[in-house]
Amino acid sequence: MMVGAAHALRPQPARLVVENLRIVVAGTSTDVVDEVSFTVRAGEVLGLVGESGSGKTTVALALLGYHRRGLAVGGGRVMLDGSDLLAMSAEELQGVRGAMVSYVPQDPGSALNPALPVGLQLGEILGAHQDPGVSRDADRVTEVLAEAQLDATREFLRRYPHQLSGGQQQRVAIAMAFACRPRLIVLDEPTTGLDVTTQRHVLETIRSLCRSYGVAAVYVSHDLAVIGQLAQQVAVMYAGRVVELGPTETIFGAPAHPYTRALLRAVPSPERSEVLEGIEGQAPRPGRRPTGCFFAPRCPDVLPICRESPPPFVPLLAGAHLVRCVRAEEPVTRSVIARTVPASDPPTSLSSGTLEVRDLSARYGPAPVLYEIDLRVGPEQCVAIVGESGSGKTTLARCVVGLHDNWTGNVDFCGEPLACGARRRTKGSLQRIQYVFQNPYTSLNPRKTVGQIIDQPLEHFSHFSPIERERRVVAELEDVSLSSDFLGRYPDQLSGGERQRVALARALVVEPELLVCDEVTSALDVSVQAIIVELLRRLQRERNLAMLFITHNLALVRSIAQTVVVLSAGKVVEQGPVEEVLERPRETYTIRLLEDIPKLAETRTNGGRWR
Amino acid sequence: MVTVDARATGAGRGRRGHPIGRLVVSRLGGGVITLIIVSIVVFAATQILPGNAAYAVLGHNATPARLHALELQLGLNRSAAAQYAAWIGGLLTGKAGNSLANGQPVWALVAPRLVNSAVLVALSGLAGALIGVLLGAIAALRKDSLFDYVLSVVSLAVTALPEFVVAISLVILFATVVFQVLPAVSVLPPGTWAWQQPELLVLPIATLVIVVVPYIFRMMRAAMIEALESEYVEMARLKGLPAWRVLLVHALPNAVPPTVQVIGLNLLYLAGGIVVVEYVFDFPGIGQGLVNAVSNRDIPVIQLIVVILAAFYVFMNILTDVVALLATPRRRIAR
Numbered sequence: 001m002m003v004g005a006a007h008a009l010r011p012q013p014a015r016l017v018v019e020n021l022r023i024v025v026a027g028t029s030t031d032v033v034d035e036v037s038f039t040v041r042a043g044e045v046l047g048l049v050g051e052s053g054s055g056k057t058t059v060a061l062a063l064l065g066y067h068r069r070g071l072a073v074g075g076g077r078v079m080l081d082g083s084d085l086l087a088m089s090a091e092e093l094q095g096v097r098g099a100m101v102s103y104v105p106q107d108p109g110s111a112l113n114p115a116l117p118v119g120l121q122l123g124e125i126l127g128a129h130q131d132p133g134v135s136r137d138a139d140r141v142t143e144v145l146a147e148a149q150l151d152a153t154r155e156f157l158r159r160y161p162h163q164l165s166g167g168q169q170q171r172v173a174i175a176m177a178f179a180c181r182p183r184l185i186v187l188d189e190p191t192t193g194l195d196v197t198t199q200r201h202v203l204e205t206i207r208s209l210c211r212s213y214g215v216a217a218v219y220v221s222h223d224l225a226v227i228g229q230l231a232q233q234v235a236v237m238y239a240g241r242v243v244e245l246g247p248t249e250t251i252f253g254a255p256a257h258p259y260t261r262a263l264l265r266a267v268p269s270p271e272r273s274e275v276l277e278g279i280e281g282q283a284p285r286p287g288r289r290p291t292g293c294f295f296a297p298r299c300p301d302v303l304p305i306c307r308e309s310p311p312p313f314v315p316l317l318a319g320a321h322l323v324r325c326v327r328a329e330e331p332v333t334r335s336v337i338a339r340t341v342p343a344s345d346p347p348t349s350l351s352s353g354t355l356e357v358r359d360l361s362a363r364y365g366p367a368p369v370l371y372e373i374d375l376r377v378g379p380e381q382c383v384a385i386v387g388e389s390g391s392g393k394t395t396l397a398r399c400v401v402g403l404h405d406n407w408t409g410n411v412d413f414c415g416e417p418l419a420c421g422a423r424r425r426t427k428g429s430l431q432r433i434q435y436v437f438q439n440p441y442t443s444l445n446p447r448k449t450v451g452q453i454i455d456q457p458l459e460h461f462s463h464f465s466p467i468e469r470e471r472r473v474v475a476e477l478e479d480v481s482l483s484s485d486f487l488g489r490y491p492d493q494l495s496g497g498e499r500q501r502v503a504l505a506r507a508l509v510v511e512p513e514l515l516v517c518d519e520v521t522s523a524l525d526v527s528v529q530a531i532i533v534e535l536l537r538r539l540q541r542e543r544n545l546a547m548l549f550i551t552h553n554l555a556l557v558r559s560i561a562q563t564v565v566v567l568s569a570g571k572v573v574e575q576g577p578v579e580e581v582l583e584r585p586r587e588t589y590t591i592r593l594l595e596d597i598p599k600l601a602e603t604r605t606n607g608g609r610w611r
Numbered sequence: 612m613v614t615v616d617a618r619a620t621g622a623g624r625g626r627r628g629h630p631i632g633r634l635v636v637s638r639l640g641g642g643v644i645t646l647i648i649v650s651i652v653v654f655a656a657t658q659i660l661p662g663n664a665a666y667a668v669l670g671h672n673a674t675p676a677r678l679h680a681l682e683l684q685l686g687l688n689r690s691a692a693a694q695y696a697a698w699i700g701g702l703l704t705g706k707a708g709n710s711l712a713n714g715q716p717v718w719a720l721v722a723p724r725l726v727n728s729a730v731l732v733a734l735s736g737l738a739g740a741l742i743g744v745l746l747g748a749i750a751a752l753r754k755d756s757l758f759d760y761v762l763s764v765v766s767l768a769v770t771a772l773p774e775f776v777v778a779i780s781l782v783i784l785f786a787t788v789v790f791q792v793l794p795a796v797s798v799l800p801p802g803t804w805a806w807q808q809p810e811l812l813v814l815p816i817a818t819l820v821i822v823v824v825p826y827i828f829r830m831m832r833a834a835m836i837e838a839l840e841s842e843y844v845e846m847a848r849l850k851g852l853p854a855w856r857v858l859l860v861h862a863l864p865n866a867v868p869p870t871v872q873v874i875g876l877n878l879l880y881l882a883g884g885i886v887v888v889e890y891v892f893d894f895p896g897i898g899q900g901l902v903n904a905v906s907n908r909d910i911p912v913i914q915l916i917v918v919i920l921a922a923f924y925v926f927m928n929i930l931t932d933v934v935a936l937l938a939t940p941r942r943r944i945a946r
Contacts, residue, residue, distance in 0.1 A: 064849050069840070098851030105846055113843040114941050115864035124860070125850045160940040176850070 015216035016040040016184050022074035023058050030287040033058050033240040040216040047231030048220045051525045053283050055240040056220045060188045064101050065093045099129035102177040106189040108169035112161035118172050119157025129180045148175035167198035178209050185217045195388040195552050196596040222525055224267050225598035236260045239283045239294040246321035256328040259295050266530035267600050268555040278531030282495050360409035362399050369395045370570045382547040384557040387567035393550045397518050401435045431461040434507035438519040440499035444491040451487035454506050461510045476509040497528035516548045566590050642925035649921040654695050657910050707915050712907040717915050727805045728896030735819035736878045743824045747831025766825035778818040778891040797894040815892045823877040830873040834866035868938045875931025882923050
């Protein structure tokens, strides 16, 4: 084959070579990504990191010679074993996709066809690419599913995607990607929706398959810890450019670009209680990017020269480490290691603002979800509830606020028992307990302005005059670090982080005593998550709030909570002070959960420059 | 959390029966109740309301003696409940009474018309669904092309036209003024069936097709665009599947369920639309029969035709839901 010949001529077996890839908005010269170059060798994993909107998915799809509607290839080459995918005809690409380069989508729940059984969806990729007779399709389906640790029973193959769990769906997608033994696999945030345990299994599967078949992989993620565990090389993307590229240990241990350093500071660690530092502002969108360095408006180390011309992508030291920053070679003054949170004594007095849950059991229809939960949230205390998806943590939160009313037991707030459903609670108790939803993209009414959204609970719960209400809305906006310019904007004009701040302001404007936060950062980038977590911590301290913080992210718990409750299958497995539970877990379940978290520090240890 | 619960409850699925079985049983129950209510309303409107049936039949100049005689003949002197019971009993045993206009049994009068209309509706529905789905799929594939644009504007314009305007325009175009290639009226000699003279069916069917296609087209186009821009179709393309397979196996099955609902609604509409179209073309179906019966004040015929139309509505609604459910595995099969 042609590809094989090209392979033999090459001294280094570079499987994928991307050169100056440029993708533009169709019909314009506005670039979405530009000057993207990197090389991946057989058996190697390259991590592509960046915030949402950085262009990482656009690059990922370009590796399959694909771009979404409204975009067009503006130049560059994507060489897979010597042949350029961007120069191929539609028929040629059809033969390459799935067979030589395959794709694992971010959300298999929507990437698997809901109308077709998974067996058919797996079989058709073999049918499209394999020579008949090489090996019977049914046998191969069984084989590839077994590699992804799924049991290919006839019953399983007949199932539709909605009948599988999120982890199973992702395994099917991975089996599909490896089915034809491709040379390159592109994985687009494949573990984002999964809990840590499933994530670890999926990562192990990917790692072993890449190793055993010499497949090159490009792993796209915003999760630096995951990249650190899997990748040999990391490319950091910002506003459509690769700003830093190098071996994983170098990128994590001795990052040279201020953006990379900022990203690393935003990652919470399960080992230390760190002050998280987010990155204020937003990455500039295509068409609105500044003349100089794109990161200059948000950069802590910006110089006048940065705003004048775009910095070149230059190699540092050995040449394997490339950085797009004029100050890359200067000694760094800011540490990449985050500061630890000063220890504070958790208040233990049982005064006002106390939530006490005793013997709470809840059901969904006939199915029990929670069993005999006991927990307490003291005043000014933050209690984190952690558990895998399906552990019942959101149901618990919904019982406390009264959104779920099918429960028995006692929920006392400030010594008074709360009714099951919100409808049967007093206005006062409703006001004193406020709830912040997981997804700020769906929890804000798209037809109301920010001002109206925040004013609504105030209007309902208070007797203030409209002028006084407006004053309070503005003050609340300022408290969540948004200016009064936001009053007249609509939710779709805001970024994810801004939306979540508005949702926080809406909850806080009525001055609650208990704030229930349900996975409030899971839909956000790490850099934004850090900002929201720090904001919550400041507000909790300033307003003496009690807080119930629901999360699946154990690392985050360390940064925000004083007490942690570990939930599994509707039961409390372990609870106690955060340090004790995270450092000296007693239950095997907690130990396993802690082991499954990808840890940044493990990757970082090799880089001595910052120590 | 929800996932676990749903799976847990899914174990008890056997006891509660198959989703389709459950749907059919519950809808049939609702349908029977609907039909009973319809029959009461129809009966009340035609036979019980002041200015009774005998008066309606004989008109202003009726003498009291003739009125009384007819009232006796129709059983109008009995209680309303008794009259209703007698009528419903007759309907269910196939004895719907005799026509007031010519004394023939109502069933013998309505049955051939029912067959003719059924042929008209079935052929129009079939042609309309095929054309609408095909045009919608092509427009979706060539979204924002000239073809898509022209078709969207034309379909919008046609939607605004009442069916008698469409019918008369077709007559002017193909039967009278411009070309004289097709018959302007579709009068069938007594004792012959619609399919024995296919040329008579062309213009009525064309009218009904033109009226229903825009709705089916627009729904299919929207559903197909949604399917084509979905992640699963993107995934199918990234798997290197041939274009026909992406289209027919991946996109189409997901565009069908919402379109089936609209096709069902349009078949229902056709059942009402034939009244006007049959009248314009003088086509001997139940629509024309209904118009004639109303002008003759032939109450037993009106009652029977309205009940038949109502039954068709109920049946089509159930059928539409079942087909849409069959085409949607996510709803059909519990977790």
